Amino acid sequence: MPKGDSVITVGADTTVRESDPGAEQPSQEVAHHLEPVLDMSAAPAYATPCAKDSTVALWRTGTEWTRLATIDTEMICEAAQLSPDGRYIAYTEHDRSLYIAFSTPPPASVRVNHHTDWITALAWSPTSQYLATVSDDRTGAVWRVTSTPEGPHAKLVTTLIGHGNWLDSVAWSPEESQLITGSADHTARLWIRETGESTAVLRGHTARVKGVAWSADGTRIATTVLSASRTPGPTARSESSASTGTGSPISSGCPPQTR
Numbered sequence: 001m002p003k004g005d006s007v008i009t010v011g012a013d014t015t016v017r018e019s020d021p022g023a024e025q026p027s028q029e030v031a032h033h034l035e036p037v038l039d040m041s042a043a044p045a046y047a048t049p050c051a052k053d054s055t056v057a058l059w060r061t062g063t064e065w066t067r068l069a070t071i072d073t074e075m076i077c078e079a080a081q082l083s084p085d086g087r088y089i090a091y092t093e094h095d096r097s098l099y100i101a102f103s104t105p106p107p108a109s110v111r112v113n114h115h116t117d118w119i120t121a122l123a124w125s126p127t128s129q130y131l132a133t134v135s136d137d138r139t140g141a142v143w144r145v146t147s148t149p150e151g152p153h154a155k156l157v158t159t160l161i162g163h164g165n166w167l168d169s170v171a172w173s174p175e176e177s178q179l180i181t182g183s184a185d186h187t188a189r190l191w192i193r194e195t196g197e198s199t200a201v202l203r204g205h206t207a208r209v210k211g212v213a214w215s216a217d218g219t220r221i222a223t224t225v226l227s228a229s230r231t232p233g234p235t236a237r238s239e240s241s242a243s244t245g246t247g248s249p250i251s252s253g254c255p256p257q258t259r
Contacts, residue, residue, distance in 0.1 A: 007019050007021050014051070015032045016037060016047070033055065043083065043084055043085065043086040046061060047065070048080050048089050050073075052077075054073045054075060054076055055071065058103060080092075083103075083124045094118055096135075098111070109151075114159075115133065117136035119135045120134055121167070125176035132170045132172065134181055136167070138164070138167065138183075139159055140159070142179070165185035168183060171212045178199075182212040186205045186207060205223065206225075207225040
């Protein structure tokens, strides 16, 4: 993922690596965990990887990375995202709960219960006012996050209902009025933030949609899938967000999925 003029990557080799996309040198290891790193996000001067070693780490980035704090989770951390303004850390565990903490050490987490299965992905809106979650319970949720003296507070705005299988990915439009989600039902959907209305269903993939993204100008979206056969590998599609039309609920005819 980009961070200013560098790119940060994480992987099953337990490391966090940083590289200059314009240079020929190999990436440099800047941090590591004891188990594979499952998710990662970065904001100016900070980064938060989470790993199968049941930790979420807060790092100050720079020429040398400094570990500022570690959140020990009771279960494996599935996803972790630092808000764009660097104020909050949101993360999930395999207990189906959402946790939000201030990034100021020592981070104290607030637990939010809503989903009935694992939360698989998180996404902060560009202004850090909203947080989106998607889950294996086939729904998504939009939260309004505010600060209180007791800690972060998350208020449910709407629930996203319409996919026919697990949800794997979520992303915000640049003006944060819409979201896109990807699912194991082989489709992606566009949603209105405030109402939870699904305005379009994007079909065409033949495998679960593992990644979604919105262009910076808000005119196009991209989706990626992990090929069921793993040959030749991930595939991608790109569509104009201005010409997707109006979608309707679907029932998935895709085969049973495995994680």
